[in-house]
Amino acid sequence: MSQSSTEVARQSKPEDGGTYTTSVGVRHGFDRIFTLLLLVATCVGLVVLAVLLVDVALDGVPELDWQFITNFPSVIPEKAGILPALVGSLWLLALTSLFSVPLGIGAAVYLEEYAPDNWLTRLIEVNISNLAGVPSIVYGLLALGVFVQLLGGLTGGRSILSGSLALSLLILPIIIIATREALRTIPDTVREGGYALGATQWEVIRGHLLPMALPGALTGVILALSRAIGETAPLIVVGAAAYVTFLPAGPRDRFTAMPILIFDWVREAQEEYQLLAAAGIVVLMGVLILTNSFAIWLRNRYQRRY
């Protein structure tokens, strides 16, 4: 191998007045091998994804029945269900959207439409792209320090409210970045047309820019929220409980969520619990596939070019 490669190197040296002597056939042979390697690299991820989905489905689908959806967690695996986790995840989803969507879209509108080009704006931008790279568990520690301990009297401590605030801060950068990109694709003629008719900046934003940017922003919002549904680590740090035998009645109640319950089942050594975890994953992935297909449909339906 090493001999042949040195030979190629020697041959390809343009000794006789700059003519290439490596055979074109050899070079094209390398090309074919290289193309094949690239194809393999592209497929590796997809193959693993397919194996993962099949593996989870084989384990989980036989466990699924209506009882699994409507029962509470139990020490008897046959009777265990995910009802409180499902309800907890829905609570988290509702509150997280309530906090993060207006904040994220507001911040994006400010940065894209109002913010002057100065060091403060650049600082905010660098800061947002940095926050997007902070590990999710660190957001959990932030929420533990601020929402659970410092503001525990307001939030109810280890509550749905604290959990959804942690998730909101976590997905805020994703929403801001997606909304800014949607606003940026709107041509300036729309803005200038509005001003020419005497509209103020806010009237142009409310009447024209926001409706036009909505599909793009909404796609980003749905992707961000589906990330929030699947997040486990920050909720564990905030202190979601695994065995909850009641349904939360308000945002200041203790809670559990689907990923938390799955994590708890995965850690049990017994085979039955592993199968329960797989069934929980099937439900979780089902929810995610629904939300993601909706996002893709939305993007294809409203994608416009100006």
Next chain:
Amino acid sequence: MSVETSRGAKSDPQVWQRESRGRVIRERIVKGVLAACAYVSVLTTFGIVLVLLEETLQFFRKVSIVEFLTSTTWTAAFPGPNAEYGILPLVAGTLLTTAIACVVALPVGLGAAIFLSEYAPVGLRRWLKPALEILAGVPTIVYGFFALTFVTPLLQDVFFGNKLYGFNALSPGLVMGVMIIPTVASVSEDSIYAVPRSLREGAYALGATKREVATKIVVPAALSGIMASFILGISRAVGETMIVAVAGGTLAQFTANPLQSIQTMASYIVQVASGETSRGSITYDTIFAVGMTLFVMTLVLNIISYLFVRRFRETYE
């Protein structure tokens, strides 16, 4: 509001001016509210730094910073007079799983990026790219389950037998690598895509083959973006929590052996947080000290990646 305006239109010649003054005030209020939304992100960063700093300082009142940074024993999960608080085993575990993930994710991600931008026909690309991005959307707890119940038994049966522990660094590292492929691929592809066509055509005109153009012209030209994608991928791996928490074990060992049980910084935090820990105890403080270390490491990586990205933007835009 509208009733008032129409009434004023008859009697008050100054109505437009009043109206416009109202509009000016409303504009100011709206701008202020929107700016406040943008400042929430700055507050978040301040919050993270302050919370981590405060509790970390609490921790260093009880444990010396020298011990924390140099001792190779971490027994914080069992607090007592003999407990040792050296973070190196957790750092070693984190770097080990990260390295394994990088062996998978960096070449595969770059290969996929080159294939998508240079080789794949437009129709195929439109399908492949979103399909790859699904990998980044799968919740990490699902990957953890997959690593523990599928990859580890597979590795034991096919390659290592009993030498591979039930909880180990290898299996979560490999699965984490697969998870990071789309991160590396999509950032690399953006920068490869930004390489001007004229460079490729110049090389073709000199008789280069497609592979030679890809490896000797396009990749070097897009190098800063590719480096940025690598560093971003590494930063993801360093901060990844659930895969290792599920499949890596809870034994903080100062080892480079991927077949053994390990603990990373993030999975230590999960282990402590999922038990009962009261505020003020030293165990409670350790998770913030470990979190601080994790935060600083990913912050440095993210800043380096940001600088690389900015360089490639300056070159071609």
